[in-house]
Amino acid sequence: MNPPNPPNSMPPPAGPPQRPARQIRGPQSALTDFLASQGINANQIRQDADARRAAARASLQNGGGDGDDDAPSPEAESEVAPARKETKAQAAKRKKEEEKAIAKIKASKQFQRRRKQYGSDDDMSDEDEAARAIFEESMAPLPGQMENCELCEKRFSVTAYSRAGPDGGLLCPKCSKELGKEEGSAKKKRKIAAGRARRQLQSNLLDGIYPGAKDLMTLCIETLAKNVHNADSLGDLSDELVDKIAAILSKKRLMTPETLYLFLRPGSDTVTVYDAAKLTSDDFIRIFQIVPTVKHLRLRNAIQFKNKVMDHLLGTTVELETLSLHGSNLIDDGRWDQFLTEKGSHLRALKVYNTDGHFGDEQLEMVATHCPNLHRLKVCHNQKVTTKGVHHIAKMPNLTHLSLELYQQMPFLEGDLSLTDVLDSTGAGLRTLSLATIHNLTNNVLKDIHDNCQNLSKLRLTDNSTFTDDGFANLFTGWLNPPLIYIDLHKCRHIDAAEPRENPNRVGLGSAGFEALMAHSGLTLKHLNVHSCRHISREAFENVFAEDKTYLEMQEIDISFCQSVNDFVVGSIFRSCPNLKTLKVFGNFGVKEVKVPKGKILIGVPNALGMQIEGTEEDEGRVI
């Protein structure tokens, strides 16, 4: 067995004061206080010093041979073999002394105390080991002595702050500083990683992804996204998979001119780019060159889809059936007119988002005259279309899907009249109707919907403060339309800064309207959004989600900022909607500590804890 690390190959320096503490006689010096607080006393120091001197003497007698571990010098090395032979007896003696010292340590009170302290520590479970550790510790150089650094082997003077290296030896200030830096960065990294994991979990919850093992497809797509720059082609993946990959790449902002090629598959009829912000005009032109068979073109953030690209499109034989352009605000009205005149006859779906000052009333008129086959029309975030343009929509009788979000508010009554026109002519065929940010429309529109629409499956009427509770109740009572699948009535509420609590005219979606809605559509409803409909009472919620009512289809509910919602209502919703995936309750301060059944996501609980998962027979409940 190797002798324990010799404490110091050099004899202890004769001159330097070994323990300044011994010289202090004053009753209350700061150093005495400090030493006392560290549990250091004179007796122990003397014992340690004696043991060390004995050991040092022993190692001295061994000759320089033992020192070669620390700082081998060529001369010492040549004499290693004979020196070792000589020391056999010495080593035995030293071992004996060592054992004696260890036995002494074991018997000491301090050791017993330490044992108790480290009782739970596995490293200290073995008594012998523990005693040896203490022994070796006490053999380490004392402050004030010189020592060779364990890593760089430079000599330095030991201080109370000298740190132990990886193998138990001491380190010089420079090395300990570097060690500290490394450890610090590792600790920091761990902390950052933990924070990132937690934020990622919350982000996933907001996206409706339940935490836990991801499914294999997601794992593969994410790996693919990470390595997309190494991919040459996507092979013969199915269209849905390609679409999913495209979506995830765009989410990670990886859709560049290079990766775009993966999704341009000659012969395909669909090109979808969910984030085209990094593409240039030439890239858009290339889409038509590589995939001349494209029928369905959907581009988001397609800012560079400008006149030049439109001109190229007009020069090709491409016959688009679906055109969905988001953010293309550099196409002027003249080009839109030209496109609609020349290519409009094939169009079945036209969606235009965020075109700023372009695509106005005249273009809607062109759509009405040149696109006889149009089924789907969506004009979103548009600053130019006015009531006049809305009138033109009435001339598109084949529409099945209509969606409008206009920034030019339709004036009172005039807006109603234009929509009456539209619903009279198209209402019977409409399957989805979405009218967002409609501040000034009144109950007349609700009545028109009730009278004209009998095929709707999705209805959105948002951000309005003139519809009344009775208006909604009348809409959903005795409506010939089959039950809806998607309802979004968010922000239909009364606003009055002076009297925020009063609602004398029962403006907005209230209790009666909500109960009528659920009675009409509850059984088939999948998505329900009534956020900010703050006039719905707690009783209404309790009636709708009573014990004997179940809504099997319901998947997603948003009841944020409905003041009356509390723990009981949330619990009732979970009971009544067994297939619910996500429930949003932002700003509902009555929701405090409701237990969420496993597999469901509750978003927006107003406390720092997050949602609490209910325990099952298998495992315990917890908070995530």
Added chain:
Amino acid sequence: MASSSQKQGSSKYVTLISSDGFEFVVLREAACISKAIKKMLAGSFLETKRGDRCHFEEINGIVLEKVAEYFCYNHKNRNREDVPDMEIPPELCLELLMAADYLDT
């Protein structure tokens, strides 16, 4: 349904067989994460000759090994929230993706 529950009683494990003849024995419960395998085991598909053996003519041994590994990974982590992602070698990615699409996992 009675026959399928009988089959359930027959064995806790199922055998997945790749196109090149490799066999992987995994927990039935773990393999049923795949909706396709679940249906295979419940019904009388051609691929399942005896209640607990599934032949995959289009998945080779390397990919099926990864799939089996995923079943175990998923089963092991079924009650945890903070799950580290399973490593997927990029070169297997596309084939595995097609297998995952086929198996509906």
